[in-house]
Amino acid sequence: MLDTSIASLLDQIQNIQDEDELDAFVCSLRDHFETTHSAFFVMKPCGGISFFGTYPKEWSNTFFAKGYDRHDPIILACYKNFLPVDWQDLDWSGRQAQIIYQVALAHGLGPQGYTVPIRGPRGQYAAFSLCGRENGEEWRKKWKRLRVDILTVCHFLNARVLEICPKTQNDPYKVLSPREVDAMSFLARGFSRAQIAETLNISEHTLRAYIESARRKLDAANTTHAVAKAISHGFILV
Numbered sequence: 001m002l003d004t005s006i007a008s009l010l011d012q013i014q015n016i017q018d019e020d021e022l023d024a025f026v027c028s029l030r031d032h033f034e035t036t037h038s039a040f041f042v043m044k045p046c047g048g049i050s051f052f053g054t055y056p057k058e059w060s061n062t063f064f065a066k067g068y069d070r071h072d073p074i075i076l077a078c079y080k081n082f083l084p085v086d087w088q089d090l091d092w093s094g095r096q097a098q099i100i101y102q103v104a105l106a107h108g109l110g111p112q113g114y115t116v117p118i119r120g121p122r123g124q125y126a127a128f129s130l131c132g133r134e135n136g137e138e139w140r141k142k143w144k145r146l147r148v149d150i151l152t153v154c155h156f157l158n159a160r161v162l163e164i165c166p167k168t169q170n171d172p173y174k175v176l177s178p179r180e181v182d183a184m185s186f187l188a189r190g191f192s193r194a195q196i197a198e199t200l201n202i203s204e205h206t207l208r209a210y211i212e213s214a215r216r217k218l219d220a221a222n223t224t225h226a227v228a229k230a231i232s233h234g235f236i237l238v
Helices: 004-014 019-032 057-065 073-080 095-106 136-164 178-188 193-200 204-217 223-232
Strands: 037-043 049-053 112-119 125-132
Touching (some): 004 019, 004 136, 019 037, 019 049, 019 136, 037 136, 073 112, 073 223, 112 136, 125 136, 178 193, 178 204
Antiparallel strands (some): 037 049
């Protein structure tokens, strides 16, 4: 039997009628889960992200203006994972990652956080984040206590988003061929092109053709973008 507080949240989700009400609901989750911020992100099929929740507008504007979405360890980890991502488990040692981390702190985000990647039909992708100021051990205890409730809310919230915001669903991509899947999979695992060609027993020229074909099918800007899309849309598993 569902906890009455979660049952109430699910009822509220079903009553959401538009994006303004969606934003208000996501904002309310900050107080419900007793965190400093709550945010829900939806990837747009045409590119870009729709933000809902309590993240400062200044942070959202800075995030995209500076191109942080291409280097953010949280986003990169969510593309490769189906399970929730604990921010303290990520590698923040790189120069770009350090900049993002410090700017986020300056805008009141973190230092602790969890992000739940959410995958819907036809490659639809969203994510839900909570962040707080507890120490690492306290944050892990909070997540352990709340994770079932949070995952339940995420599932029902995304289902409602698909109903009220149909444009968040992607048009279906062309199916990747078995060789294209192989090429993308090995790239995702960190193999060099020479290693992949040798493993698949093909020339690097042929491999390049498979990679380029996959990139076009995925409507990706470059190979790294293609690998990320292949993972996030479920064409390959890492």
